[in-house]
Amino acid sequence: MDQMEQMDQMELLYRLQEVDLSISNMEKSLEDTPLIREVNEKQEEVEGRKVELEDTKEEIVRKKKKVKKLESELQQKSEESSSLRKKMYGGEIASTRELEQMEKKLNLLEQEKGELENSIIEEMEIIEEIESRKKKQEEELSGEEKKLKELNEKLEQEQEQIKEELEKMRGRRTELAEQVEPRFMERYETYSQRFNGRGIANVVRDICEGCRVYISSAIKGRLYKSNSLVYCENCGRILVWIPE
Numbered sequence: 256m257d258q259m260e261q262m263d264q265m266e267l268l269y270r271l272q273e274v275d276l277s278i279s280n281m282e283k284s285l286e287d288t289p290l291i292r293e294v295n296e297k298q299e300e301v302e303g304r305k306v307e308l309e310d311t312k313e314e315i316v317r318k319k320k321k322v323k324k325l326e327s328e329l330q331q332k333s334e335e336s337s338s339l340r341k342k343m344y345g346g347e348i349a350s351t352r353e354l355e356q357m358e359k360k361l362n363l364l365e366q367e368k369g370e371l372e373n374s375i376i377e378e379m380e381i382i383e384e385i386e387s388r389k390k391k392q393e394e395e396l397s398g399e400e401k402k403l404k405e406l407n408e409k410l411e412q413e414q415e416q417i418k419e420e421l422e423k424m425r426g427r428r429t430e431l432a433e434q435v436e437p438r439f440m441e442r443y444e445t446y447s448q449r450f451n452g453r454g455i456a457n458v459v460r461d462i463c464e465g466c467r468v469y470i471s472s473a474i475k476g477r478l479y480k481s482n483s484l485v486y487c488e489n490c491g492r493i494l495v496w497i498p499e
């Protein structure tokens with residue numbers, strides 16, 4: 256604390272700027288980090304897989320409906336065929352011609368029944384294939400959901416950590432800001448806005464770190480005095496010199 260009390264106002268401003276830049280970086284990190292992007296991508300992937308799975312389920316429902324329809328057609332043909340058979344062999348039909356016609360009809364019915372049976376078998380096989388595809392999709396989805404959950408937990412931890420550090424930095428900012436004289440603070444804020452958060456430039460080996468240009472000897476003479484506002488002749492930033 257003693258050391259900080261002795262700190263030159265210009266150095267205080269420079270420290271304040273460093274803290275403000277850290278705070279702004281941390282605030283950005285709460286919105287956008289590689290991990291956040293990873294979580295979003297995984298989320299999208301999971302959603303995509305859910306849609307796929309729903310499509311597959313609908314396909315199975317459609318196929319099962321189709322099988323039901325085929326089965327009821329088969330049932331109808333079977334009933335027609337057995338009632339025709341009863342009639343033919345019941346002894347009530349005397350005409351040979353009529354019997355021949357009935358025989359033909361019966362053959363046709365049997366043939367149609369066979370075709371329906373084949374279609375049903377084919378459809379059942381297709382359903383089995385789709386069912387196994389569905390099972391695979393469900394397994395993959397649950398694997399991806401697990402990964403997403405883990406990523407979200409990791410993200411929560413990361414965010415907690417950032418928030419904690421941010422809290423500390425804000426405390427540090429208050430500490431520093433309290434020691435800055437209002438007239439310097441006002442200037443700091445104006446220049447911070449003008450130079451996108453970097454209105455104060457450190458001078459290292461006579462070079463302005465804001466624009467990388469050598470400062471003149473006139474500026475140098477004024478800079479090394481305490482608490483004086485000196486501006487870079489090239490970029491216009493407030494210059495500070497922190498003795499190493």
Ligand SMILES: [Zn+2]
Binds near residue numbers: 456463465491492
């Ligand atoms: Zn400069």
